[in-house]
Amino acid sequence: MAERKRLTDEPVLPLALAATFLVVTVVQYFSADLVVPWLAIALLVVASPLAVVSFFPWDGFPRWLRITLAAGYSMSTAVLLPIAQTTIAPGLAFVASMVAGKRLDRRTAITVAALGGVTAAIAVWIVGRLHPTPNTWSWWAALSVAAPAYAGISQRERAEALHNAKRAAAEAERAGRSEAREAALVERSRIAREIHDVLGHSLSGIAMQLDMADALQGKGRTGEANRAIRRARALAVDSITETRHAVHALREDTLPLEKTLELMAASESAAFEVTGEPGPVPTETAHAVIRAAQEALTNAAKYAPGSDRSITLGFTGGTVSLTVVNGSGGPPAGTGGGMGLVGMRERVALLGGSLRAGPAGDGWRVDVEVPR
CATH class of the missing domain: 1.10.287 (Helix Hairpins)
Structure with a gap:
């Protein structure tokens, strides 16, 4: 599966061009006026398997083999350019240059492509002297064979950058989970x-x-x-x-603090509201706020059964606040022993916050503010 995915990820443009050029060139060979027929056929026989190999990733090949394949593909198609005398065969040299840019490192790819361009220029100059035709290329135009190497290099570097970005994202995700x-x-x-x-x-x-x-x-x-x-x-x-x-x-x-309190409010049939923009809260702070909410709701259920209760969680600047209110329906929450709220007040004070509890109308209100 990994190998199949890597093959699918390969840019298909140079591969499709190579396949098209090969098929059309083979068909045209039967009717073309070849300058040196035996050499043209021999070069096509050499270039064809190299073109096929270019369809597959070269990552598993040693560096010397990659250079040999790219150079052989580039050189054979460069010589083939002036002697094939078909309408599309010269394009193989351009595709070979693009493949070199895609498969080799930048410096090596430029060297191989430049070698192919120079070879094509020399071959054009020789064929033009020995067998001039109206369709003969000029030697300086043959140098352009090296240009597609930059397109191949661009594709390779873009693919590497994308791969590195995905790997970095995966590593960051693993680090975050850890x-x-x-x-x-x-x-x-x-x-x-x-x-x-x-x-x-x-x-x-x-x-x-x-x-x-x-x-x-x-x-x-x-x-x-x-x-x-x-x-x-x-x-x-x-x-x-x-x-x-x-x-x-x-x-x-x-769970985030706001989600935990929302679930707590739902289990206690209490109204819940969040004000401000929720954000990350230190574990100690979140724990203190959750404990204060639990204590306030417990007191409300114990000392004011049946009363309406509400929880409001607020995020303002560097502070997280909690307000728990119970309405009428019995004595105010917290009017019993109150030791739970005393303990919560001490816990909140250790975090640099404050807890206030007192009457609110005919009910009771607990306010907590803790830095985050």
């Missing part, structure tokens, strides 16, 4: 560490509260023991919530 995979692995490692820290701290706190409850219960301080147990339960609930959020981020970190 960087994306590396970034995803780094982010997953960070989230895994966060889950580990959340569970470690929460379980340590739960163990301490339970030990305290056991000690208080042994001293007959039942009320305080029960409060310690309730604190342990609250820590367990918070730990589950934090772990769920981290797992959610682990699943969504490959």
Whole structure:
């Protein structure tokens, strides 16, 4: 398949011209007045297979063989130019020059084409002296045989430039995918560490509260023991919530921030809007914004069930902003313990941003601004 594609990509103009010239020349040979018949036929026999070979890529040939083929094609057709005495045979020399430009490097191609032009001029001059005819070429016109080499060189360099551009694009795409995979692995490692820290701290706190409850219960301080147990339960609930959020981020970190929030809003039946021009957001920033949105929606569902909720994500200059609002329908979101939003405020502050939460009419509003 690769070889077939390379053959298809070859410029077909010189190949089609060579095929046409060969067929027409062979047909005309039977009626043409050949200057030296045996030499004309011998040169055609030499040039024909070389013309056929020019149909195929030469990339696998060693350099000396490519030069030999191009020079043989150019020289044989250059001598054939004045002795064939047909209307189209001289065109083979021009096609040979174009093939040299296409198959050889620039300096070698120019040398081979110039050699062909000089050979054609000498052959024309000799034939004109020994066998002058009304159709005899002038020697200086025969030098133009070398000109098509520049067309061949142009085609080859254009094909090489296109190939290099495609290869560079493919390499850039592979590099981009590799960087994306590396970034995803780094982010997953960070989230895994966060889950580990959340569970470690929460379980340590739960163990301490339970030990305290056991000690208080042994001293007959039942009320305080029960409060310690309730604190342990609250820590367990918070730990589950934090772990769920981290797992959610682990699943969504490959999506753009606006897409992740759009999916989150759809799952919570909340309105969603994006203002400004969306752009890339650092992973830490995106994670903090996602966590803040999750916490605000959780509070809205817990403390204002049934209320209308909306999420607005804004991109302005070097800042990304998030606004989560819930309307009437119950107590304002966040009027409970509020420890989740306190933790989010601290997380956002570490990134140089701010989180504000407060009443908005008869509902509640959470605003987040983080540099990006």
